[in-house]
Amino acid sequence: MGNRIASRIDHLGTETAFAVSGDAAAWASSGHQVYPFHLGDMNIRTPENIIEAAHRAMLDGNTGYTPAAGIPALREALADSVSQSRGIAVDPAQVSIQPGGKPVIGKFLTAVMEPGDGVLYPNPGYPIYESQVDFLGGRAQPYSYVVEGGRFRFDRRSVEAALDETTRVLIVNAQHNPTGADADAADIAWLAALARERDLWVLSDDPYIDIRYAGRSHTMLDAEGLEDRTVVLYTFSKKYAMTGWRLGAAIGPQGVIDVITKINTNDESCTSHFIQHAGIEALTGDQSGSEQILETLRARRDLIVDRLESIDGVSVPATDATFYLFADVTEVFDRMGYQHDREEDVQAFRVKSMQETGVSFCSRSHFGRVQPAEERVYVRFAYSGIDADVADEGLTGLKAFWER
Numbered sequence: 001m002g003n004r005i006a007s008r009i010d011h012l013g014t015e016t017a018f019a020v021s022g023d024a025a026a027w028a029s030s031g032h033q034v035y036p037f038h039l040g041d042m043n044i045r046t047p048e049n050i051i052e053a054a055h056r057a058m059l060d061g062n063t064g065y066t067p068a069a070g071i072p073a074l075r076e077a078l079a080d081s082v083s084q085s086r087g088i089a090v091d092p093a094q095v096s097i098q099p100g101g102k103p104v105i106g107k108f109l110t111a112v113m114e115p116g117d118g119v120l121y122p123n124p125g126y127p128i129y130e131s132q133v134d135f136l137g138g139r140a141q142p143y144s145y146v147v148e149g150g151r152f153r154f155d156r157r158s159v160e161a162a163l164d165e166t167t168r169v170l171i172v173n174a175q176h177n178p179t180g181a182d183a184d185a186a187d188i189a190w191l192a193a194l195a196r197e198r199d200l201w202v203l204s205d206d207p208y209i210d211i212r213y214a215g216r217s218h219t220m221l222d223a224e225g226l227e228d229r230t231v232v233l234y235t236f237s238k239k240y241a242m243t244g245w246r247l248g249a250a251i252g253p254q255g256v257i258d259v260i261t262k263i264n265t266n267d268e269s270c271t272s273h274f275i276q277h278a279g280i281e282a283l284t285g286d287q288s289g290s291e292q293i294l295e296t297l298r299a300r301r302d303l304i305v306d307r308l309e310s311i312d313g314v315s316v317p318a319t320d321a322t323f324y325l326f327a328d329v330t331e332v333f334d335r336m337g338y339q340h341d342r343e344e345d346v347q348a349f350r351v352k353s354m355q356e357t358g359v360s361f362c363s364r365s366h367f368g369r370v371q372p373a374e375e376r377v378y379v380r381f382a383y384s385g386i387d388a389d390v391a392d393e394g395l396t397g398l399k400a401f402w403e404r
């Protein structure tokens with residue numbers, strides 16, 4: 001049949017959180033106020049100097065194709081920036097510019113994972129890991145998160161339990177979407193030892209490396225002796241509020257970076273030319289815009305944690321990184337008469353909360369397949385797309401409804 005879709009597409013997942021955006025948009029278009037805590041997008045403007053640089057680059061005629069790996073000046077600026085901020089030596093040849101961070105996931109797996117290879121990845125986690133592993137014929141080996149000392153951290157036992165002789169790849173999202181878990185130096189050292197012992201490729205998915213309110217980020221970038229096996233997903237999306245510009249990079253050993261660049265040639269040819277010039281300004285120009293972004297996010301986090309914690313039956317594990325809160329709402333859920341093991345109930349709870357209060361959030365199942373052992377009910381509040389005063393208003397209504 002000429003109109004048949006290829007069967008491989010049966011294995012391609014998606015971001016089911018877009019269904020939440022659809023629900024919220026439908027609710028808003030029927031005249032209701034929506035408080036958008038479901039968005040991983042940002043309602044903060046890109047700093048002016050970056051916008052001006054893109055404009056200037058366009059007027060200067062930078063509108064044609066670029067080399068598939070990106071313009072040399074941006075590769076250099078990014079290599080310098082990462083070298084300086086992390087105290088390591090990155091060569092521009094180790095940088096392949098991408099239209100956003102997300103493409104790095106599929107391209108990296110295409111480059112290093114054979115069908116049947118096991119891939120350890122965070123679950124809950126960014127849903128594209130699971131989608132790409134399934135699509136490319138890998139074996140999904142999810143590992144989980146636990147609350148320890150009032151904070152989320154990845155569960156070492158679940159990594160050990162998921163691992164087997166097929167495992168070839170380890171995906172780490174040290175500043176973690178959706179839990180806000182924030183790896184410490186010991187976590188990174190433990191994962192690095194595992195990667196070396198088991199001879200694994202590592203994807204260090206680091207979009208939130210600079211979205212941090214206290215202390216220093218630890219990621220697989222810092223791990224010693226992993227330089228020849230680690231690819232970093234870098235993105236301009238969050239630090240510079242550039243989500244819609246689509247600008248990121250893969251950084252790693254030149255052999256695999258050259259393969260990723262070959263995939264660029266086959267896929268998009270190159271990342272938009274003038275946007276790459278804006279990236280140079282982002283990295284080397286005035287940083288006050290990105291500092292302001294972080295301050296805005298910090299103020300939102302402080303307020304939202306305070307308001308959520310004040311709700312009877314809600315507990316929010318602490319986090320100093322990302323712009324996500326993964327709140328334990330089990331008691332509220334129970335009080336409202338829903339059943340834990342029923343996904344329909346979780347979605348009914350989410351939709352009912354939105355319809356009664358306008359507060360829209362994502363639930364656990366939007367971040368990968370729910371695992372059998374999970375007992376608590378968590379929902380994700382993102383504060384990148386909602387102003388503090390609007391959030392305050394929404395959460396006042398949510399408190400009234402959830403405590404009723």
Ligand SMILES: Cc1ncc(COP(=O)(O)O)c(C=O)c1O
Pocket residue numbers: 040100101102103126173177205207233235236237243247248
């Ligand atoms: C964990 C994680 N990885 C990767 C990405 C991709 O970011 P980008 O917008 O640069 O494609 C995101 C975006 O939300 C993310 O949360």
